[in-house]
Amino acid sequence: MRVKQSGTLGRLAALRLLAQRFTFLSLVAAAVLLMLLGKADVLLIERTRALVIDAVTPVLDVMSRPAGAIAQVVSQVRELASLRAENARLRAENERLMHWQTVARHLEDENDVLHQQLNFVPDPDPAFITARVVGDTDSGFGQSLLLNAGSRDGVRKGQAVLSGETLVGYVAEVGDRSSRLLLLTDINARLPVMVESTHTRAILAGDNRDRPKLSYVAGNPNIQVGDRVVTSSSGAAFPPGLPVGVIASAADGTIWVEPFVHRYELEYVAIVDYGLGGILPFTEKPPPRRHGGAEN
Amino acid sequence: MKPSPWVRMDAWVRHFIPFGVTLILLFAAALPTHLPGIGGIAPMLPMMGVYYWAIYRPDLLPAWSAFLIGLLYDVLSGTPMGVYALVLLLVQGVAASRRRFFLAKTFMVAWWAFSLLAAGAVVLAWLLMAVLNGAPSDPRPLLSSYLATIGLFPLFTWTLARTQMALLKDV
Numbered sequence: 468m469r470v471k472q473s474g475t476l477g478r479l480a481a482l483r484l485l486a487q488r489f490t491f492l493s494l495v496a497a498a499v500l501l502m503l504l505g506k507a508d509v510l511l512i513e514r515t516r517a518l519v520i521d522a523v524t525p526v527l528d529v530m531s532r533p534a535g536a537i538a539q540v541v542s543q544v545r546e547l548a549s550l551r552a553e554n555a556r557l558r559a560e561n562e563r564l565m566h567w568q569t570v571a572r573h574l575e576d577e578n579d580v581l582h583q584q585l586n587f588v589p590d591p592d593p594a595f596i597t598a599r600v601v602g603d604t605d606s607g608f609g610q611s612l613l614l615n616a617g618s619r620d621g622v623r624k625g626q627a628v629l630s631g632e633t634l635v636g637y638v639a640e641v642g643d644r645s646s647r648l649l650l651l652t653d654i655n656a657r658l659p660v661m662v663e664s665t666h667t668r669a670i671l672a673g674d675n676r677d678r679p680k681l682s683y684v685a686g687n688p689n690i691q692v693g694d695r696v697v698t699s700s701s702g703a704a705f706p707p708g709l710p711v712g713v714i715a716s717a718a719d720g721t722i723w724v725e726p727f728v729h730r731y732e733l734e735y736v737a738i739v740d741y742g743l744g745g746i747l748p749f750t751e752k753p754p755p756r757r758h759g760g761a762e763n
Numbered sequence: 764m765k766p767s768p769w770v771r772m773d774a775w776v777r778h779f780i781p782f783g784v785t786l787i788l789l790f791a792a793a794l795p796t797h798l799p800g801i802g803g804i805a806p807m808l809p810m811m812g813v814y815y816w817a818i819y820r821p822d823l824l825p826a827w828s829a830f831l832i833g834l835l836y837d838v839l840s841g842t843p844m845g846v847y848a849l850v851l852l853l854v855q856g857v858a859a860s861r862r863r864f865f866l867a868k869t870f871m872v873a874w875w876a877f878s879l880l881a882a883g884a885v886v887l888a889w890l891l892m893a894v895l896n897g898a899p900s901d902p903r904p905l906l907s908s909y910l911a912t913i914g915l916f917p918l919f920t921w922t923l924a925r926t927q928m929a930l931l932k933d934v
Binding site for chain 1: 790791792793794795796797798799825826827830833834835836838839840841842843844845846847848849852853856888891892895896900901904905908
């Protein structure tokens with residue numbers, strides 16, 4: 468009797484092991500299948516991602532608030548340490564900026580007069596949404612952040628994301644109340660830009676490192692370290708002139724751009740609707756519509 | 764004697780602790796720290812959770828839990844769906860199948876084995892991403908993330924062990 472029972476138990480255990488192996492193998496198959504489906508750009512995968520992120524964002528939102536407070540304390544302590552040097556730097560900068568303010572006032576007046584003479588139609592002021600960064604998972608494979616604003620707040624795929632006046636990236640995925648910001652440093656991010664001083668056009672291409680590089684540089688450029696890089700109007704994705712960064716190095720034929728804003732500094736961002744096509748990373752782009760026929 | 768409903772409910776809730784704790788590790792990894800330099804060394808916290816529970820309580824964090832946590836990591840970090848699901852599933856599978864070996868050994872052995880397993884996991888993730896993207900990505904951020912993960916392993920294992928002692932001793 469005892470022997471018989473242990474035999475049954477043994478068979479049961481063997482059966483259980485078999486079931487476990489089967490579950491394991493089917494999960495491996497499911498993972499591979501998901502990767503293939505994702506590669507084929509199935510809409511279902513994208514919807515599922517957006518849904519899951521929507522569900523998780525409130526949790527991250529609550530959890531990230533104390534984390535933000537701690538980070539604030541740390542940065543305050545750091546600021547205390549360099550107070551004197553910072554003060555001196557700010558005084559010098561203030562002097563310089565006062566000079567610039569005078570120049571800007573003068574130019575603004577002149578610009579107003581010229582606009583009146585030309586009957587210039589100004590661009591409408593863009594609408595914007597302010598969102599908080601709630602998720603920052605650095606897997607080492609991409610540079611993207613989760614924001615706590617989604618389609619119900621008016622966020623659309625491809626819209627520009629700014630920190631202050633600086634372009635930091637664009638919206639790549641949109642859920643109902645959350646969205647994913649693809650930073651310009653991401654390996655999938657491509658942006659038409661130009662070097663401000665020379666008007667040299669190029670494509671800013673991220674490669675997951677802190678500094679994106681300039682590729683497809685047009686013409687015979689004379690690019691200097693420290694030149695400002697701004698968006699260009701090519702592709703009608705974003706309005707021209709949004710600041711992006713400065714040239715950091717231009718050695719060995721590769722030109723690296725230091726962005727004005729770094730990933731870790733982003734806490735609140737503005738999602739801006741310029742009414743242009745935006746950069747649509749995964750779908751077919753609608754034909755660009757230009758404003759006011761400014762370009763012929 | 765049949766246990767009272769309260770006792771049964773208590774045991775039932777405690778069964779979710781390994782999954783819940785690993786989920787918290789996952790969310791913690793997703794929080795923005797706003798500190799310079801931390802971005803590049805984000806440790807793979809959920810992997811530590813999956814590894815620990817696969818060795819000490821594989822009944823409470825089975826393969827499908829590791830799969831789900833990996834899938835959630837994929838969604839949160841923006842990697843293609845299935846990459847970390849497969850990686851964490853394999854971490855769980857390998858650790859759980861060798862658990863008898865670990866249970867009798869010292870902490871140093873568990874640490875050493877984790878460093879090997881995590882290296883394999885990172886290389887696999889990198890290869891999968893290279894195939895899916897059609898181009899290899901820069902391995903340097905992965906290396907720093909890997910080293911940070913290995914360095915933080917004792918701290919998190921100690922925390923997980925305390926959690927297990929406090930909440931799962933009799934379950």
